[in-house]
Amino acid sequence: MGNRRRKAGPPAVVVGHDWGAAIAWHTALLRPDIVRGVAGVSVPPMPRGPVPPMSDARERFGEDFYQVYFQQPQAAEAELAKDIPTTFRKVLAGTPTGEGSFLGRFAVPESLPGWLTEADIATFTGQFATTGFTGGLNWYRNLDRNWELTAAWQDAPIVPPALYVIGEHDFVRNVCPPGHAGKSRTRPRPARSSTYRTAATGHSKNVRRRSTRLFSTSSTACRGPGTAPHRLPYEPLLPDHSG
Structure with missing residues (x-):
């Protein structure tokens, strides 16, 4: 991000898997001025909770x-x-x-x-x-410590368009089940987002099997306000919140 800022290039689409997804979500949260879209695989955007x-x-x-x-x-x-x-x-x-x-x-x-x-x-x-x-x-x-350092962003939304993909058999679904964030935290999901489940995939296989298609689709899906996401051939895990 620092190099992109110095070179004054166009805003970036940031994509990450697992903890890389957490970094991607936080990059979009902290620097929406230089991120035009964000995609995370496996780990969803988790709002900052009330306790460490x-x-x-x-x-x-x-x-x-x-x-x-x-x-x-x-x-x-x-x-x-x-x-x-x-x-x-x-x-x-x-x-x-x-x-x-x-x-x-x-x-x-x-x-x-x-x-x-x-x-x-x-x-x-x-x-x-x-x-x-x-x-x-x-x-x-x-x-x-990261939780302590992000106190200023409590309840702040992720502004750039967002894409979330998780494997059908990914163990993260048990750690971060649908609805958990809504029960214990207050920040909403990204305002413009889509969620997809990839069939017959797990935590790591999801990346190896779909990475090329995902990176290409992420760029298309995050072109900016008013642009409908490219429809992936995945079954939605959560209700689609595109738009």
Whole structure:
């Protein structure tokens, strides 16, 4: 965004997945002057709540919730780094078992799905063997501070046109179910928005399967006021709020 501002280029369409979606939503919230459209995959635009996120997470999910577990210094780092290839096999393609430690709740897949290759696993392993997992985990450890720093935007709407896409089997639907934000928070959804569910997709497969089409469609859907979004071949998960 800083480079775009210095170059005085046209407003951008910002697209993100998972925590990248949270960054995309906040970019549109904080800088609508340089964002002409925003799209998020998996993680919806979550309004700023009345209490810090970790307090909310503990109340709703308990101390075993993964985001709460990640608050413990070095605990998650040690578990994730013990066997990095297995970590990514479990997290990206494992079947949830619902028991044990964070990784213990996933079964190692007998084979990788078509959208994930051994080369992908090797790339992730090489990168995280060098960097470690602390940088990524620190995002979770900073959630309450981010909440504190955004107090001035309490109840502020996302102004640019918005597109939200989630997989039919994405676990985020359990963490951020439709209607949860409306029960505990007051900020409305983006004024001009559409929500779509992609059939037979999960949390990561959603990105690999649809990313090229999504990025192209996001640019079309966010052309500006008065422009109807391109109709994606996805079944809506929530009532369509286009316009």
